[in-house]
Amino acid sequence: MKTLLKYFKGFEKETIIAPLFKMLEACFELFVPLVTARIIDIGIKSSDRRYILHQGILLVILGIVGLICSLTAQYFAAKAGMGVGANLRRDLYHHINTLDYEALDRTGTSTLITRITGDINTIQTGINLFLRLFMRAPFLVVGATIMAFFISPKVTMFFVIALALIGMTITIVMKWTMPRYKKVQEFLDQVVLHTSENYSGARVVRAFAREEDEYQEFAKVNDQLFLTQRKAGRVSGLLNPLTYAFANLGIVVIMIASADEVNIGGLGQGEVIALTNYMTQVLLALLIMANLIISVTRAFSSAARVSEVFALKPKMVEGERAVSEAVMEKSEAAVAFDHVSFTYHGQAKAALQDISFQAKRGSTIGVIGGTGSGKTTLVNLIERFYDVDCGQVLVGNTNVKEYTYHSLRALIGLVPQKAVLFTGTIRSNMQWRKPGASDEEIWAALKLAQAKEFVEKKTNQLAERVQAEGKNFSGGQRQRLTIARAFVGNPPVVILDDSASALDFATDKALRQGIKNHSHETTTFLVSQRVSTVRSADQILVLDNGLLVGKGTHEELFSTCQIYREICLSQLSKEEALTS
Numbered sequence: 001m002k003t004l005l006k007y008f009k010g011f012e013k014e015t016i017i018a019p020l021f022k023m024l025e026a027c028f029e030l031f032v033p034l035v036t037a038r039i040i041d042i043g044i045k046s047s048d049r050r051y052i053l054h055q056g057i058l059l060v061i062l063g064i065v066g067l068i069c070s071l072t073a074q075y076f077a078a079k080a081g082m083g084v085g086a087n088l089r090r091d092l093y094h095h096i097n098t099l100d101y102e103a104l105d106r107t108g109t110s111t112l113i114t115r116i117t118g119d120i121n122t123i124q125t126g127i128n129l130f131l132r133l134f135m136r137a138p139f140l141v142v143g144a145t146i147m148a149f150f151i152s153p154k155v156t157m158f159f160v161i162a163l164a165l166i167g168m169t170i171t172i173v174m175k176w177t178m179p180r181y182k183k184v185q186e187f188l189d190q191v192v193l194h195t196s197e198n199y200s201g202a203r204v205v206r207a208f209a210r211e212e213d214e215y216q217e218f219a220k221v222n223d224q225l226f227l228t229q230r231k232a233g234r235v236s237g238l239l240n241p242l243t244y245a246f247a248n249l250g251i252v253v254i255m256i257a258s259a260d261e262v263n264i265g266g267l268g269q270g271e272v273i274a275l276t277n278y279m280t281q282v283l284l285a286l287l288i289m290a291n292l293i294i295s296v297t298r299a300f301s302s303a304a305r306v307s308e309v310f311a312l313k314p315k316m317v318e319g320e321r322a323v324s325e326a327v328m329e330k331s332e333a334a335v336a337f338d339h340v341s342f343t344y345h346g347q348a349k350a351a352l353q354d355i356s357f358q359a360k361r362g363s364t365i366g367v368i369g370g371t372g373s374g375k376t377t378l379v380n381l382i383e384r385f386y387d388v389d390c391g392q393v394l395v396g397n398t399n400v401k402e403y404t405y406h407s408l409r410a411l412i413g414l415v416p417q418k419a420v421l422f423t424g425t426i427r428s429n430m431q432w433r434k435p436g437a438s439d440e441e442i443w444a445a446l447k448l449a450q451a452k453e454f455v456e457k458k459t460n461q462l463a464e465r466v467q468a469e470g471k472n473f474s475g476g477q478r479q480r481l482t483i484a485r486a487f488v489g490n491p492p493v494v495i496l497d498d499s500a501s502a503l504d505f506a507t508d509k510a511l512r513q514g515i516k517n518h519s520h521e522t523t524t525f526l527v528s529q530r531v532s533t534v535r536s537a538d539q540i541l542v543l544d545n546g547l548l549v550g551k552g553t554h555e556e557l558f559s560t561c562q563i564y565r566e567i568c569l570s571q572l573s574k575e576e577a578l579t580s
């Protein structure tokens, strides 16, 4: 939590000015009942119109100055709240980007989104309210009591009793409702999680006709939220009537107690009105304080949730060496695995066990295996998305741990399983690997990825807009664009992780031919469950349950590796498998 305090740096002025001006406003407010009393006791009593006018003007001035103070406080409090919120959001976003995959896997994307949006908004509102009210409300309570004391110490006694009763009511109600409001926050999290999961997977939900089930699930969480909210709301709904009842009772007692004083001339009628006004001021201040405490508590729990994310530290330590393409040119093996084993966090079983192979520079490596056999995990280790538990992954003859992330990943063009594009244009998406890549380079990559033809048909060609997640392109088009993106700038290593699954057979074949002809310097990993995709690779790695059960060419493996043979025969006839 302490780490969040540093975000007030740069807003010291606002943090002081906002409460100060709110206090000034409260000071002016405290004089109002006193002036009103004087108008009644002096002006009206002696029918002194001039006096009434003067005091009336004083009231207006008090009101205007109070308003100016209030607006100033509002401005500075909002500035501090928004400023702290913006800086916090920026740093949290940056911090999340530095986290390794393991930390991201553990936390979950939805939670991270809620924390960077909802939680920071709550903190922002909390700061704004706190700066405006944390001094004003107690100041008004104490100030109004002192003012009342000056008018009549005897009547102030009843005033204090009513105050204690109101304070007690607020404390009891808050003690009961606060934990419920915390629960409300938790259920709200679940509603957000459910909604975001459901909407991001809307097409799948519809395709599987799961609308009703998803609706039921949502309704369940939503009902829990509603019931908890209602429970808390019912009790907190008592807050206002109960406190007003005590305040009004106090006013009645003050009136009765003051009556005798007025009769014997110890107290003016206006002073009695001033006392009741102070009572109302105190009541409002206490109610505001109760709301403030609720908002600040919420802000604290949000701050704790944000701090939790800041506390997540990447386990991986970034290396310092800058790997360059020259390093690759010198080494015979572009990528090598040396007895690599890896287990995902919290998993009992290793995803990869004792994997060793060498990918020669300029060669094509096919990676094949059933679902969950470890293919994606293997290529993720080349990019160092995770650190291996045993052994080492070498790129350009050097352990990937020694390189800076940026220089390592700049050498690799990755086409992930899920074709992800970003809002912008085709050109801006194509320039992700190589900022400022020329149109010529982009068209060459599009041609290789079999995407040139359909991009040429677009009205704006490279300037064609890409909507969020590339929704205005078909699945196959998106895949081809992500393949092209990986080839822009000719990286020495390209990884295609099952990224041609949405392509028809002819396009897939043309793509493989294009990759083969592309560059003799590019080492390409083709991850697939399709034999047709990997069969012409220079070396095929066969994975089964995290084990490397075969490596060699298609022909070698077909005759020596039982699992590869089974995969081939499940997709091709024996003749097809034997003829290239």
Ligand SMILES: Nc1ncnc2c1ncn2[C@@H]1O[C@H](COP(=O)(O)OP(=O)(O)OP(=O)(O)O)[C@@H](O)[C@H]1O
Binding pocket: 105, 344, 345, 347, 351, 369, 370, 371, 372, 373, 374, 375, 376, 377, 378, 529
């Ligand atoms: N982020 C993760 N956290 C925990 N376990 C994981 C994670 N990703 C994958 N696994 C597990 O690791 C194993 C290998 O998964 P991987 O994604 O590498 O398989 P794959 O061969 O690429 O499968 P597919 O062809 O279906 O994509 C699987 O058992 C999977 O459940």
